[in-house]
Amino acid sequence: MNGNGGDHADDVFEALSDVQRRKLLVDLLEHNPQTVETISEASREVGGMSEGLKEEYLASDAEISGADKSHVRLYHVHLPMLVEYGFVEWDRESNTVVKGARFDAIRPVLELLEENHETLPAGWL
Incomplete structure (x- = not known):
C-alpha cells in the first residue's frame, strides 16, 4: 500500500476495486x-482470527452463527485500508466514518x- 506517498493513482484504484468501498466513498461525497x-460479537471474533483463517472464511461458503461476512x-x-490510505477517518467507538486528509485525491474519480x-454496469455502485 502506498498510503504514505508513492503512486497515488495505485492507492485510488486499489481503494475503488471493491464495491463496498466504492459505495461508502461515493456516499461520503454528499453525506x-x-x-x-x-x-x-461473532463478527468481531472472526476478525480476531489469524489472517489465514479469516481469509479462508471470507473466501468460503462457510457460515458462522451470528457472523456477517460483509461486516x-x-x-x-x-475500513482499515481506507484509513491507511488517508481517504477516511474512522471512529470505532461511535461507528462513524468521515472524509480523511487525502479524500480530495480520490474525489474526482468518485464524482465521475x-x-x-x-450508465455503469450493474453492481458497480
Whole structure:
C-alpha cells in the first residue's frame, strides 16, 4: 500500500476495486459523516482470527452463527485500508466514518462514478 506517498493513482484504484468501498466513498461525497452498522460479537471474533483463517472464511461458503461476512470485511479489511490510505477517518467507538486528509485525491474519480452511475454496469455502485 502506498498510503504514505508513492503512486497515488495505485492507492485510488486499489481503494475503488471493491464495491463496498466504492459505495461508502461515493456516499461520503454528499453525506459526511457516515454511520456504519455496529459489528456483532461473532463478527468481531472472526476478525480476531489469524489472517489465514479469516481469509479462508471470507473466501468460503462457510457460515458462522451470528457472523456477517460483509461486516467482517468492512471492519477488518475495507475500513482499515481506507484509513491507511488517508481517504477516511474512522471512529470505532461511535461507528462513524468521515472524509480523511487525502479524500480530495480520490474525489474526482468518485464524482465521475456518481455522475455516470446510470450508465455503469450493474453492481458497480
